[in-house]
Amino acid sequence: MASNPMILKLCYGAVLSDADRERLEAASKVTRSVERDESLISEGDNPENVRVVLSGWACRHKTLASGRRSIMAYLVPGDFCDLHVAVLGRMDHSISAITRCTIAEIPHATVNSLTNGHPSIARAFWWATLVDESVLREWLVNLGQRPAAQRLAHFLCEMHIRLSAVELAAPNSFTLPLSQEKLGDTLALSTVHMNRTVRELRERGLISIEEKTVTIADVCRLRDFANFEPEYLHLKGVRVPQIA
Amino acid sequence: MASNPMILKLCYGAVLSDADRERLEAASKVTRSVERDESLISEGDNPENVRVVLSGWACRHKTLASGRRSIMAYLVPGDFCDLHVAVLGRMDHSISAITRCTIAEIPHATVNSLTNGHPSIARAFWWATLVDESVLREWLVNLGQRPAAQRLAHFLCEMHIRLSAVELAAPNSFTLPLSQEKLGDTLALSTVHMNRTVRELRERGLISIEEKTVTIADVCRLRDFANFEPEYLHLKGVRVPQIA
DNA sequence: CGCGAACTTGATATTTGTCAACTAAGGTGG
DNA sequence: CCACCTTAGTTGACAAATATCAAGTTCGCG
Numbered sequence: 001m002a003s004n005p006m007i008l009k010l011c012y013g014a015v016l017s018d019a020d021r022e023r024l025e026a027a028s029k030v031t032r033s034v035e036r037d038e039s040l041i042s043e044g045d046n047p048e049n050v051r052v053v054l055s056g057w058a059c060r061h062k063t064l065a066s067g068r069r070s071i072m073a074y075l076v077p078g079d080f081c082d083l084h085v086a087v088l089g090r091m092d093h094s095i096s097a098i099t100r101c102t103i104a105e106i107p108h109a110t111v112n113s114l115t116n117g118h119p120s121i122a123r124a125f126w127w128a129t130l131v132d133e134s135v136l137r138e139w140l141v142n143l144g145q146r147p148a149a150q151r152l153a154h155f156l157c158e159m160h161i162r163l164s165a166v167e168l169a170a171p172n173s174f175t176l177p178l179s180q181e182k183l184g185d186t187l188a189l190s191t192v193h194m195n196r197t198v199r200e201l202r203e204r205g206l207i208s209i210e211e212k213t214v215t216i217a218d219v220c221r222l223r224d225f226a227n228f229e230p231e232y233l234h235l236k237g238v239r240v241p242q243i244a
Numbered sequence: 245m246a247s248n249p250m251i252l253k254l255c256y257g258a259v260l261s262d263a264d265r266e267r268l269e270a271a272s273k274v275t276r277s278v279e280r281d282e283s284l285i286s287e288g289d290n291p292e293n294v295r296v297v298l299s300g301w302a303c304r305h306k307t308l309a310s311g312r313r314s315i316m317a318y319l320v321p322g323d324f325c326d327l328h329v330a331v332l333g334r335m336d337h338s339i340s341a342i343t344r345c346t347i348a349e350i351p352h353a354t355v356n357s358l359t360n361g362h363p364s365i366a367r368a369f370w371w372a373t374l375v376d377e378s379v380l381r382e383w384l385v386n387l388g389q390r391p392a393a394q395r396l397a398h399f400l401c402e403m404h405i406r407l408s409a410v411e412l413a414a415p416n417s418f419t420l421p422l423s424q425e426k427l428g429d430t431l432a433l434s435t436v437h438m439n440r441t442v443r444e445l446r447e448r449g450l451i452s453i454e455e456k457t458v459t460i461a462d463v464c465r466l467r468d469f470a471n472f473e474p475e476y477l478h479l480k481g482v483r484v485p486q487i488a
Numbered sequence: 489c490g491c492g493a494a495c496t497t498g499a500t501a502t503t504t505g506t507c508a509a510c511t512a513a514g515g516t517g518g
Numbered sequence: 519c520c521a522c523c524t525t526a527g528t529t530g531a532c533a534a535a536t537a538t539c540a541a542g543t544t545c546g547c548g
Contacts, residue, residue: 013331060381065471068389072381084374087257087367092378092476123331129373130328134336136380141306141314143387144432147503179526188388190505195528227309232336391535423494434537439496 004028005166006052006104009078012165012235013127014120023114024121028052028104040095040103041082047091049105051081056101057177061185062093071186072139073132074098074159078166080128086111099177131234138232143188146226148197151187153206153226156214161230165238173215248272249410250296250348253322256409256479257371258364267358268365272296272348284339284347285326291335293349295325300345301421305429306337315430316383317376318342318403322410324372330355343421375478382476387432390470392441395431397450397470400458405474409482417459 007024010016016024031054034040040058041047053075060073072093075081081095086108115122135158142154159176163169178186184194201207206222208215216222230238251268254260260268275298278284284302285291297319304317316337319325325339330352359366379402386398403420407413422430428438445451450466452459460466474482 062381062385064385064389066389070385070389072384084377087371088374088378088478090475092478093381127331129377130332133328133373133377133380134332136377136384137304137306137316137337140316140380140384140387141308143384145308145310145312145314181526191526192506192528193504195526196504199528231334234332234336425494435494436496436538437536439494440536443496 003167005054005077005168006080008166010121010124010128012238013131014124016120016124020118020120023118027106027110027114028054030105031102032105034058034097034101034103036097036100038097040097040101041091042094043091045085045091046089047082047085049107050083050086050111052104052106053077053079053081054102054104057098058095058101059098059182059186060093060095069185070188071182073135074186076159076162076166077168080125080132083111083125083129098182127234134232134234148187148189148193149200149204150226151189152183152194152197153201153222154228155183155187156201156207156216157219157223157226157228157230158233160214160216160219161233161235161238165233165235172217172219173213175212176209176214177212247411249298249321249412250324252410254365254368254372256482257375258368260364260368264362264364267362271350271354271358272298274349275346276349278302278341278345278347280341280344282341284341284345285335286338287335289329289335290333291326291329293351294327294330294355296348296350297321297323297325298346298348301342302339302345303342303426303430304337304339313429314432315426317379318430320403320406320410321412324369324376327355327369327373342426371478378476378478392431392433392437393444393448394470395433396427396438396441397445397466398472399427399431400451400460401463401467401470401472401474402477404458404460404463405477405479405482409477409479416461416463417457419456420453420458421456 004025006028007016007021010024034056040051043062055077058075058081059071060075061069061071063069075095081103082091085091111125115125138158142151146154156176160169160174163174168174180194180198181191183198184191187194189197198209202209204225205217206225207217222228248269250272251260251265254268278300284295287306299321302319302325303315304319305313305315307313319339325347326335329335355369359369382402386395390398400420404413404418407418412418424438424442425435427442428435431438433441442453446453448469449461450469451461466472
């Protein structure tokens with residue numbers, strides 16, 4: 001019933017009463033649609049509302065003077081776009097839709113009244129921010145310390161779990177709507193090398209990709225290969241069979 | 245007078261009344277000393293108190309199964325170690341002292357009463373967390389997109405500003421208590437290459453280092469070289485002459 | 489005086505990037 | 519329906535960046 005992915009996700013971070021869930025449900029009633037490749041928020045903006053992805057994929061990115069583009073995060077259903085802007089005052093990066101997205105628009109006033117009156121909700125929002133930070137730390141390690149193939153494998157393991165948490169992944173497959181170029185911008189690899197790295201994982205029999213669907217031959221084996229340890233996602237008990 | 249670096253720093257994030265400052269001052273009265281190389285918090289810990297660095301340098305780090313070590317953040321005076329642990333429940337990385345440090349120990353109960361009763365303080369704490377996240381995003385870009393020399397230059401520009409913000413840097417120099425090995429673990433470069441990269445910056449006339457003191461020949465030139473844009477630090481008005 | 493930690497250097501290996509060309513798939517206007 | 523584009527993916531040859539290995543050096547300190 002509660003198929004609202006924001007609520008699904010927040011339940012990993014705090015114990016939410018039925019009343020809390022209803023409040024969150026009501027708060028995310030106002031939505032809009034964003035087309036593929038459309039910009040959601042640009043660097044320098046100071047948006048009025050807090051946005052949450054309800055369907056589709058988006059990404060945070062920055063472009064350097066050199067023209068190199070870096071994707072610093074993916075936003076999948078349940079993820080907040082800009083919970084932080086009210087405090088920092090200005091976006092220091094941009095967010096764009098990768099696929100067509102449905103976005104909930106929650107006015108700051110609503111966020112404030114939710115968090116002021118309802119400690120569990122406040123805690124859940126706080127948790128979501130801190131998980132984002134934890135993921136960034138892990139990405140930093142991934143970029144800096146792992147060679148290309150393991151880096152990609154680690155990324156795939158992460159997205160698999162995160163999508164599982166909002167019931168958008170099968171036990172051993174999920175939809176990955178990213179071109180190899182975007183993957184390269186994410187993992188700091190050139191497009192050509194990205195292509196070869198994808199092939200390497202395929203040739204090792206770890207994954208197969210067709211039609212934007214990644215199939216993981218054996219989740220344990222992929223995790224071993226990537227040295228993936230899911231604790232940093234702070235998603236205790238996500239229903240992914242291989243975690244048990 | 246208010247030489248407490250935590251307060252100095254938080255003033256960039258919120259307007260704090262004199263009474264707020266006094267509350268923060270009182271809250272950070274209980275301190276302890278940690279020796280060089282000593283562990284402050286280990287992965288898996290769930291510390292009782294929130295810790296703030298008052299003097300010295302510490303770092304967040306993770307060690308991979310491969311033995312490679314990644315330093316994901318530096319904590320300098322004014323920085324919080326583990327404001328997030330109360331919510332996430334368990335440290336997903338470790339913190340160690342790099343130099344001898346003075347650490348304030350603030351019980352969670354004190355943090356809660358500060359934030360519940362005093363919105364400006366709550367906002368300042370929230371701001372500090374979000375700045376940490378913003379810095380992580382920039383580090384991700386730095387690791388992924390910049391070649392070694394610019395990567396190091398960017399890091400030096402950042403530390404120079406952050407230390408300036410807490411009055412611990414001269415207009416064109418600061419103390420950097422890091423071995424080249426640690427710098428390498430930070431910037432994802434081997435020790436040997438780190439050494440050559442330091443030399444490159446020196447030979448280009450951008451910096452000189454002696455006795456752990458970095459001197460920047462011309463702050464503007466170093467920033468140009470690194471393509472450094474300080475907005476991500478969200479420290480409007482830090483008194484660094486070249487920002488004006 | 490000797491020892492260890494940090495730093496330095498040269499030679500060489502590995503990883504990754506760049507350039508250029510080509511294929512495959514999908515859409516669009518004639 | 520086809521000719522033509524565009525975008526994404528693929529491949530090979532080669533160049534550049536960075537890692538690794540091995541061997542000093544320097545310097546503070548017991």
